[in-house]
Amino acid sequence: MASKLAKGDGITLSVEVNPSRGDQPEVREGRGVQEKSPESTWHGFRQKIRFLVPYLWPLGSALLQGLVMLCLALLATERLINVFVPIYSKNIVNELTSGSSWSSLATTVCVYTLLKFLQGGGAGASGFVSNLRSFLWVRVQQYTSRVVQVRLFAHLHGLSLRWHLERHTGDVLRSVDRGTSSINNLLSYILFSILPTIADIIIAIIYFVSYFSVWFGLIVLICMVLYLTCTILITEWRTKYRRAMNTQDNAAKSKAVDSLLNFETVKYYNAENYEVCCFEEAILKYQESEWKTNASLALLNQTQNLIIGCGLLAGSLLCAHLVSQKTFQVGDYVLFGTYIIQLYTPLNWFGTYYRLIQSSFIDMENMFKLLTEEKEVKDDVDAAELVLTSGQVDFDRVCFSYSEGASLFSEAVLYVCVSRSLILHDVSFTVLPGQTLALVGQSGSGKSTILRLLFRFYDLQAGSIHIDGQDISKVSQSSLRSYIGVVPQDTVLFNDTIGNNIRYGRVTASKQEVEDAALAADIHDKILTLPEGYETQVGERGLKLSGGEKQRVAIARTILKDPRIILLDEATSALDTQTERNIQASLATVCSNRTTIVVAHRLSTIVGCDQILVVDEGRIAERGRHEELLAQGGLYAAMWLKQQNSETDTQTDQR
Incomplete structure (x- = not known):
């Protein structure tokens, strides 16, 4: 909500304000790890300023740089106007009391009125110069916001799969939102609030000492020092309340996001009341912290008002005494009163600006962590581009653990590969160009992990993976992934049209190419039965489609990408028997002459594979073709017999 608030609210005038936006929490975003925030928000001040400077001076844009210079020139003009307004106010009073000519008086009044028009109702408030500066600064502010958001968004996409699996989406989004806003706020507060206020105070002290006496300058100086000291001390003290408030704010919003994203699960277990109670409890905790924040804010405001009031009283009494002694003219009292009130207006807001800057620094903390x-x-x-010639894939004694920081040394591979913490133990195999390799085994044996390692979602602890003799850890990730197409077991779609979800496999594809891919994935006819065809919205995470339909969209994406290496992670697990047969025929055509690795649960779908690996507890327990593995009478044969018996029982029950 946009609102004009009193100085004590901690929000500057005419700023987009979210009442829950203040200081960042002590939660390390995205990792679910509690971290202790620095005691002072000025921790890392130099680093934050270095981060801000490039956004103050937009590189590569002469227009924006010119706007920055023009805004600074207007800022300096405002400082001069603030000096001359009280002077002309004094001149008007003196000319009225001394009986000056009408022409001279009219000229002075016109100049004074022009200065007030340029200045506005107060120092830097709603004046012509201030409004013009704010208008010109919009383009610079938009540039800053865009660059920060794009940089942060690109960085998040560059983080590892492990980080994204452990993140809290609600917390991350709040951190991105508040952190981006804090950049613009900081630049605005520092350039157009803090620096002008300090300049006005220095100019006022010099003017009072030179025009009046050293006592007037001393009064202003003492008042300013006391005001700033109390503001800084109390604000630093109440920082813990602001951080606690935002911790609870993030917790409440994260709870709401998680609950809404898992809407179906809530319904399955009839847990609506439980979710509402948890959300209400989180809000109550937030409001308790919010009350402490507001109470400490009220104490700060009263202290500030007391100091300013005492300073104004002392200066006014001294000036009035000198006027009564005929040392000063009446106009001098008007000059003092106008100038001191004009000075105290930005000084009175100085505490607010300090709190806003402090709050913005806190908002930046979690963004910096991201x-x-x-x-x-x-x-x-010096990573090279992958040059794929034939598509041969080699796994050489690969060991892998999901534990962070796990590290294996080549000379200790045999010892460490025995460790139970490893997901894969000394895995070696080769997929020749154009061959199809199947991975089978119990759930959790490491089959999908092999696909993730080939796609380089993780780095290995030991061993190596090669494609056409090139170590994938030595080539760029983008070139590696451009040759690989993946049909995951759990397909999540964008909240977009079904046509655009298929086109995601190759965003430059034409409408006809999208339809051909859908036809090959056996979903084209189904799409045509939808009310809006390919323009039908699939809903958040594709919830409007069935599991089988989502999997067929994923297959269509991969077909459209036309990769040289294809990874199928139980790509037909959510399909009925007839649709599975149709898609298997399509996949057989798509995968012909392409290197293919298939993770399969139904063994009947991989009987024609060139090689089958049986994965058991992260090791390759058996390998060979279908007939060879049956002849061995081992794990594969037992799995085959179990599935055949299960299918026979199902057919009997159906009869």
Whole structure:
């Protein structure tokens, strides 16, 4: 909501305000790890300022740089106007009391009125110069907001799969939102509030000392020092309340997001009342912290008002005494009163600006944590582009653990690969160009992990993976993934049209190419039965489509991408038997002459594969073709027999 608030509300005039937006929490966004925030919000001040400077001076844009210079020139003009307004106010009073000519008086009044028009109702408030500066600054502000958001968004997409699996989406979105806004707010507060206020105070002290006496300058100086000291001390003290408030705010919003994203699960377990109670409890905790924040704010405001009132009283009594002693003219008292009130207006807001800057720094803390989050999977500095010639895939003694920080040394591979913490133990196999390899085994044996490692979602602890003799850890991730198409087991779609979800496989594809891919995935006819055809919205995460329909969209995406290496992670697990047969025929055509790795649950779908690996507790327990594995009478044969018996029982029950 946009509102004009009193100085004590901690929000500047005419600013978009969200009452829940204040200081950042002590939660490390996206990781669910509680971290202790620095005691002072000025921790890392130099680093934050270095981060802000590039957005103050937009590189590569002469127009924006010119606007920055023009805004600074207007800011300096405002400072001069603030000096001359009280002077002309004094001149009017003196000319009225001394009986000056009408022409001289009229000229003075006109100049004074012009200065007030340029200045506005108060120092920098709604005047012509101030409004013009604000208007010109909009383009710079938009540039800053755009660059920060794009940089942060790109960085989040560059983080590892591990980080995204552990993140709290609601917290991350709040951090991005508040952090982006804090950049613009900081630049605005520092350039157009803090620096002008300090300049006005310095100019006022010099003017009072030179025009009146040193006592007037001393009164202003003492008042200013006391005011700033109390403001800083009390504000630093109440920071813990603001952080606690935002911790609870993030918790409440995160709870709401999680609950709404899992709407179906809530319905399945009839847990609506439980979710509402949890959300209400989170709001109550937030409001308790909010009350402490507002109470400490009221104490700060009263202290500030007391100091300003005492300073104004002392200066006014001294000036009035000197006027009564005929040392000063009446106009001098008007000059003092006008100037001191004009000075105290920005000084009175100085505490608010300080709190806003402090709040913005706190808002930046979690954004900085996001920006400084290390990328787990990085390209080498001299990473080459993958050159795919035939598509041969080699796994050489691969060991992998999902535990962060796990590290294996080549000379200790045999020892560490025995560790139970590893998901994959000394896995080695080769997929020749154009061959199809199937991975089978119990759930959790490591089959899908093999696909993720080939796609380089994670780096290995030991061993290596090669494509056409090139170590995938030495080539760029973008070039590696451009040759690989994936049909995941759990397909999540964008909240967009079904046509655009298919086109995501190749965003430059034509409408006809999208329809051909859908036809190959056996979903074209189903799409045509929908009310809006390919323009039908699939809903958030594709919830308007069935599991089988979502999987067919994923298959269509991969067909449209036309990759050289295809990874199928139980791509037909959510399909009925007839649709599965149709898609298997389509996949057989798509995968012909392409290197394919299939994770399969139904063994009947992989009997024709060139090679089958049986994965058991992260190890390759058996390998060979379908007939060879049956002849061995091992794990594969037992799985085959179990599935055949299960299918026979199902057919009997149906009869």
